[in-house]
Amino acid sequence: MKPPKTCDTLIIGAGAAGMMCAAHAAARGAHVALIDHAKSPGEKIRISGGGRCNFTNLNCGPGNFISRNRHFAKSALRRYTQHDFVALVRDYGIAFHEKKLGQLFCDSSARDIISMLRQEMEKTGAQLILNCPVQDVQRSGDGWAVSTGQGQITCRHLVIATGGKSIPKMGATDFGYRIATKFGLDIVPTAAGLVPLTFGPDFLDSFKPLAGVALDARASSGRTAFEEAVLFTHRGLSGPAILQISSYWHEGDPFQIDLLPGHDAFELLRRDRQAQGGKTLSNVLARHLPNRLAAHLGEGHGRIGDLGNDRLRVIADDLNRWVIRPTGSEGYRTAEVTLGGVDTRGLNSNTMEATSVPNLYFIGEVVDVTGWLGGYNFQWAWSSGWAAGTAIAEKCQAAL
Numbered sequence: 396m397k398p399p400k401t402c403d404t405l406i407i408g409a410g411a412a413g414m415m416c417a418a419h420a421a422a423r424g425a426h427v428a429l430i431d432h433a434k435s436p437g438e439k440i441r442i443s444g445g446g447r448c449n450f451t452n453l454n455c456g457p458g459n460f461i462s463r464n465r466h467f468a469k470s471a472l473r474r475y476t477q478h479d480f481v482a483l484v485r486d487y488g489i490a491f492h493e494k495k496l497g498q499l500f501c502d503s504s505a506r507d508i509i510s511m512l513r514q515e516m517e518k519t520g521a522q523l524i525l526n527c528p529v530q531d532v533q534r535s536g537d538g539w540a541v542s543t544g545q546g547q548i549t550c551r552h553l554v555i556a557t558g559g560k561s562i563p564k565m566g567a568t569d570f571g572y573r574i575a576t577k578f579g580l581d582i583v584p585t586a587a588g589l590v591p592l593t594f595g596p597d598f599l600d601s602f603k604p605l606a607g608v609a610l611d612a613r614a615s616s617g618r619t620a621f622e623e624a625v626l627f628t629h630r631g632l633s634g635p636a637i638l639q640i641s642s643y644w645h646e647g648d649p650f651q652i653d654l655l656p657g658h659d660a661f662e663l664l665r666r667d668r669q670a671q672g673g674k675t676l677s678n679v680l681a682r683h684l685p686n687r688l689a690a691h692l693g694e695g696h697g698r699i700g701d702l703g704n705d706r707l708r709v710i711a712d713d714l715n716r717w718v719i720r721p722t723g724s725e726g727y728r729t730a731e732v733t734l735g736g737v738d739t740r741g742l743n744s745n746t747m748e749a750t751s752v753p754n755l756y757f758i759g760e761v762v763d764v765t766g767w768l769g770g771y772n773f774q775w776a777w778s779s780g781w782a783a784g785t786a787i788a789e790k791c792q793a794a795l
């Protein structure tokens with residue numbers, strides 16, 4: 396489809412937030428165009444959740460998000476909730492299931508969500524233009540002139556929905572941050588989030604043989620803790636608990652893993668020593684931990700009955716409070732999200748409009764609001780896209 400020369404609202408970025416916004420901005424008859432440099436919309440939706448898209452979380456609330464202003468996301472999340480999105484999914488007859496911890500996934504394919512959003516846009520007449528790179532954005536009166544690879548488009552409302560920096564090979568760019576900076580908005584420094592952490596040779600030499608071992612553990616950094624699976628890999632540690640804690644981890648800092656969450660390891664081992672002193676520590680640990688990990692941790696300690704309280708205490712401490720020092724993360728190449736982004740102090744939390752730049756809006760991941768793993772990031776995309784879309788539709792209707 397060819398881009399229009401002019402429209403009421405132009406949205407840049409046909410991802411989760413952009414498509415949601417387009418459908419709602421066009422709901423009251425305004426002319427809305429959504430452009431993307433990619434050849435298909437919603438590419439991250441397509442690959443998300445292992446191809447099944449963890450599209451929201453039943454327990455979603457403001458506490459599941461990281462932002463310099465923890466109150467900012469409240470309004471949009473309250474006005475367009477996970478239950479609203481679930482109702483939309485049900486309307487389209489898309490089958491879904493709860494995997495765990497309130498995480499909702501499509502039964503069949505993430506493509507069902509993309510197709511639903513495309514139909515929502517078609518219903519309201521929002522126009523989708525693909526293969527359309529954006530070169531520049533200029534102020535034009537109280538609206539905008541946007542130069543694209545397919546010609547110039549002028550519009551009154553401009554929405555930036557270009558996402559974060561994660562997975563550049565899928566078309567992620569820093570475009571949104573550049574536009575924000577160009578028009579005087581601040582950027583909270585960005586970093587890779589929900590990302591596997593990497594380790595130096597000492598750690599790798601010792602733990603590489605455990606690649607593939609997974610267990611439920613508690614990863615904590617300061618007062619934040621996640622009890623989920625931890626996975627040993629050839630490059631270090633991954634799994635949901637590690638991805639979650641990576642969003643709170645700062646380069647150079649250690650964090651902790653409790654390999655026996657909910658248990659006092661010293662008490663546990665003391666009882667085991669009384670009951671089965673003749674067994675090796677590895678054998679005893681194998682009752683509580685995966686075999687390979689138990690063998691690794693118990694190596695060289697001999698029989699548990701020969702271990703005094705002092706040694707048992709050191710071993711137990713390592714089990715409950717294993718101090719981990721990553722050297723870095725896999726970065727934007729594999730990160731599921733980008734932390735930081737457009738500083739929310741410059742945005743209206745009801746409409747996502749820049750407070751000092753009328754008719755300029757930022758939605759989705761480009762904003763400094765980052766969700767936990769588990770469907771929260773899509774919910775933020777839906778809620779913020781809805782908030783901007785409905786605000787723009789009302790403004791357009793009032794101007795008629």
Ligand SMILES: Cc1cc2nc3c(=O)[nH]c(=O)nc-3n(C[C@H](O)[C@H](O)[C@H](O)COP(=O)(O)OP(=O)(O)OC[C@H]3O[C@@H](n4cnc5c(N)ncnc54)[C@H](O)[C@@H]3O)c2cc1C
Pocket residue numbers: 407408409410411412413430431432433436437438439440442443444445448449450451527528529556557558559561562565566567568569570730731732758759760761769770771772773774776
């Ligand atoms: C592998 C992976 C799995 C994930 N799984 C989940 C999950 O299951 N659940 C969940 O909640 N979250 C998940 N996420 C996070 C989620 O995908 C994002 O938070 C969400 O897609 C952000 O939506 P958005 O619309 O803001 O940005 P995006 O979806 O990234 O969309 C931005 C769009 O802007 C376009 N664009 C960028 N720059 C330009 C430019 N200069 N000109 C034109 N167009 C441009 C891009 O092509 C893209 O289409 C996952 C992320 C990854 C990488």
